[in-house]
Amino acid sequence: MKLAEFIGYVRENCLANRHDALEFASKAFSIEYSQVPLHLSDEVVPTEGVQKMLDRLGTGEPLAYVINNKSFYGLDMYVDGRVLIPRPETELIVSEVLSMFSAETELRILDICTGSGCIAAALLEQRPLWTADVLDISAEALAVAEINLNRYAHGRFRLKQGNALDTADYPDGRYDIITCNPPYLTEKEWEDSPKSLKFEPKNALSDGGSGLSFYKKLLDMIPDLCHKNGVALFELGLGQHEVVSGWAEGQKYKIIKDYQEIERVLVWTNS
Ligand SMILES: C[S@@+](CC[C@H](N)C(=O)[O-])C[C@H]1O[C@@H](n2cnc3c(N)ncnc32)[C@H](O)[C@@H]1O
Numbered sequence: 001m002k003l004a005e006f007i008g009y010v011r012e013n014c015l016a017n018r019h020d021a022l023e024f025a026s027k028a029f030s031i032e033y034s035q036v037p038l039h040l041s042d043e044v045v046p047t048e049g050v051q052k053m054l055d056r057l058g059t060g061e062p063l064a065y066v067i068n069n070k071s072f073y074g075l076d077m078y079v080d081g082r083v084l085i086p087r088p089e090t091e092l093i094v095s096e097v098l099s100m101f102s103a104e105t106e107l108r109i110l111d112i113c114t115g116s117g118c119i120a121a122a123l124l125e126q127r128p129l130w131t132a133d134v135l136d137i138s139a140e141a142l143a144v145a146e147i148n149l150n151r152y153a154h155g156r157f158r159l160k161q162g163n164a165l166d167t168a169d170y171p172d173g174r175y176d177i178i179t180c181n182p183p184y185l186t187e188k189e190w191e192d193s194p195k196s197l198k199f200e201p202k203n204a205l206s207d208g209g210s211g212l213s214f215y216k217k218l219l220d221m222i223p224d225l226c227h228k229n230g231v232a233l234f235e236l237g238l239g240q241h242e243v244v245s246g247w248a249e250g251q252k253y254k255i256i257k258d259y260q261e262i263e264r265v266l267v268w269t270n271s
Pocket of ligand 1: 086138165188
């Protein structure tokens with residue numbers, strides 16, 4: 001069959017989105033993504049491996065897991081079922097931090113709930129003098145973070161397995177920048193979420209309760225974790241900004257919106 005027919009088949013049967021279908025074809029036949037349109041009339045023979053990937057897509061498994069890749073801040077992140085698939089709105093944390101701190105200074109980052117390590121990897125890729133400690137409760141997630149951090153920040157990171165809600169589990173010392181995208185869906189939101197989300201680790205998506213349990217605790221902890229004038233950035237779930245702002249009352253903070261005009265990131269400063 002021709003590559004164009006293969007892409008048509010993929011779009012009809014598992015990936016309606018054109019970009020996704022082209023990305024899958026690129027992976028399936030080892031053609032660079034940008035070159036796929038130039039090869040549409042090439043003859044292709046889907047191997048057994050490609051058929052297996054199609055079967056997985058047919059079950060609703062996310063494309064990123066099937067091809068072990070998700071683009072984040074323009075970088076290829078390795079992902080599999082051990083970690084949350086990085087979301088575009090999380091890139092806002094990266095762009096905000098980069099706009100605040102130039103490349104000339106050596107800074108220490110702490111990325112809490114690191115998952116795939118995408119936030120720390122993207123920041124360190126852009127800032128060669130920076131180093132990061134990354135924390136996650138899941139040893140499996142840290143194994144994935146290690147792959148991505150080795151890719152983009154070789155030798156400039158430390159992995160720490162621990163509970164973000166327990167100060168005893170944190171590495172020693174203070175940081176210039178703290179980032180955190182915690183699990184913030186309520187238990188009910190997780191239960192009602194689409195099937196594709198059920199492929200992701202539950203504890204990466206939901207705190208199993210109100211969805212707010214990380215923010216209060218972290219706001220209490222960050223003054224002791226952050227240098228003076230250091231910052232902490234937390235991703236927020238839909239509609240959570242009012243409650244979380246209430247907890248930050250009297251401190252220096254702002255809320256920034258994402259590309260959908262949703263209040264998405266709390267930026268706190270240790271003033
Ligand atoms: C929303 S994901 C964020 C992943 C990544 N930072 C990102 O933005 O794509 C949340 C992560 O928090 C981790 N996590 C859940 N509960 C935790 C806890 N109590 N302490 C530390 N990490 C936790 C999960 O394993 C998961 O990797």
